[in-house]
Amino acid sequence: MDWQALILTLKLAAITTAILLAIAVPLAALLVLGRARWLAALEAVTALPLVLPPTVLGFFLLVLLGPRTAFGRAIVALLGHPLAFSFSGLVVGSVIYSLPFAVQPVVAGFAAVNPALVDAARLLGASTPRLVWTVLAPLARRSLATAAVLSFLHTVGEFGVVLMLGGDIPGATRTLSIALYDQVEGFDYAAATHTALVLLGMSLAALAVLYASGVARGAGPESARRGARHG
Amino acid sequence: MKLIRVALIFLVGLAPAAAQAPLRIAAAADLTPVLPPILAEFQKATGIHAEATFQASATLVTQIQNGAPFDIFFAANVAYPQRLVDAGLAEESVPVVYAKGTLVLWTRKDSGMGAPSLALLRSSALKRLAIANPDRAPYGKAAVSALQSLGLYRSLKPRLVTAENIAQAAEFADSANADAGLISLTSAKTAQMTAAGSYFVMPRDSYPPLEQAAVVLKHAAAPEAAQKFLDFVLSAPVQAQLAQSGLAPAK
Numbered sequence: 001m002d003w004q005a006l007i008l009t010l011k012l013a014a015i016t017t018a019i020l021l022a023i024a025v026p027l028a029a030l031l032v033l034g035r036a037r038w039l040a041a042l043e044a045v046t047a048l049p050l051v052l053p054p055t056v057l058g059f060f061l062l063v064l065l066g067p068r069t070a071f072g073r074a075i076v077a078l079l080g081h082p083l084a085f086s087f088s089g090l091v092v093g094s095v096i097y098s099l100p101f102a103v104q105p106v107v108a109g110f111a112a113v114n115p116a117l118v119d120a121a122r123l124l125g126a127s128t129p130r131l132v133w134t135v136l137a138p139l140a141r142r143s144l145a146t147a148a149v150l151s152f153l154h155t156v157g158e159f160g161v162v163l164m165l166g167g168d169i170p171g172a173t174r175t176l177s178i179a180l181y182d183q184v185e186g187f188d189y190a191a192a193t194h195t196a197l198v199l200l201g202m203s204l205a206a207l208a209v210l211y212a213s214g215v216a217r218g219a220g221p222e223s224a225r226r227g228a229r230h231g
Numbered sequence: 232m233k234l235i236r237v238a239l240i241f242l243v244g245l246a247p248a249a250a251q252a253p254l255r256i257a258a259a260a261d262l263t264p265v266l267p268p269i270l271a272e273f274q275k276a277t278g279i280h281a282e283a284t285f286q287a288s289a290t291l292v293t294q295i296q297n298g299a300p301f302d303i304f305f306a307a308n309v310a311y312p313q314r315l316v317d318a319g320l321a322e323e324s325v326p327v328v329y330a331k332g333t334l335v336l337w338t339r340k341d342s343g344m345g346a347p348s349l350a351l352l353r354s355s356a357l358k359r360l361a362i363a364n365p366d367r368a369p370y371g372k373a374a375v376s377a378l379q380s381l382g383l384y385r386s387l388k389p390r391l392v393t394a395e396n397i398a399q400a401a402e403f404a405d406s407a408n409a410d411a412g413l414i415s416l417t418s419a420k421t422a423q424m425t426a427a428g429s430y431f432v433m434p435r436d437s438y439p440p441l442e443q444a445a446v447v448l449k450h451a452a453a454p455e456a457a458q459k460f461l462d463f464v465l466s467a468p469v470q471a472q473l474a475q476s477g478l479a480p481a482k
Contacts, residue, residue: 062402062406062408063406066406066407066408067406067407067408068406068407072407081358081359082407082408084392084403084406084408085359085392085403085408085409163395165408167359167361167392167393167394167403167409168364168392168393168394168395169391169392169393182364182366182367184293185287185289185290185293185364185366185367186289186366186367187289187293
């Protein structure tokens, strides 16, 4: 078992999930509470990573954000190294790659909150941040949990982006999915089986906990309408 | 139901096109810039259409062992095709050597590293050196042997970035994400890489010779065409063409 890869993968997934939740809550609030037309375009952009091949993202990060472009040189000046072949590069890639898995459940959760409660809070003078913090987020907490679990697991399952810009460096960019690939390509099927079972077990266990907690069964007030479909 | 019927009719309509299958070639990644013009000439000479898939040699072995529908396998070493011979998946009893590869150190002209040389490998300005994965790409293995025999492996190991195959190692260096790369001469000789950078031929005695061998696969759909193509590659004009592209003749 490649423990270093396991720890690295968990670390990557945890950091990515934390960043994604911090982005997803305000973004979802904007998408649900906002009325502007361009918000539809924004929603489309946040859903893009669902349908784009990871290779598109890998290519952008490797070449268009590489040291040959002005933007890439700014990154080098800021970080001291290019995004490629570094843990921070993988975090950037993972945040983009898993964005819809964080945003969509939160949007569904916020949208399912009874509009009368939102109106009441507004009438009582709550600002938008306060409305989100004290009404929407607590009522949609199960959707937040769904978003966290899905973002985490989706990051653990990331492969194409890491293969394209990782450089397979142990302790920095060799995640569990890459370690598994290395084991298969190195004809080490015993180790590959082991790694695959760990990934399978981890994902199944997390999803089982998520579903057992009733998130997808309409147990939460917010999941009755959209949550069940998205959870 | 109607949708399924339409889909079935569509699939059946595609079947005749699939019956005229092209010659399918599994090729080591160092052949990426080399093979396409040879395929075009082969088609002109014989009328046989061939398509190539480029990957690290070991990756292709895994795919072939698991039933990938290739007719012939061009590896970047002898050991991987030998593996297929041992597994009873090849027509030949011995892999046929078709060329010898050359390992070069390549940098971009604008990398600020100066001309590539052994001194560059000792320089502390070299932060990232791209190599192919030594566990599955023969050029990656050659790169590690070369660094080891030059006594540089230990100091460079933390600075190595490993590409999936030798063509990706070239891409890492060309996109400037790595400062330099130990890549194949075939990549270094392409128009793009010639314009963007320069190369240094690694000392020949620093790594075991990169003899590249091929086998016709036992379950080939087009064994005669595969054999014809192998003969074509071994013919004098194509061998001369390979030499131009950075692959020394087999004999």
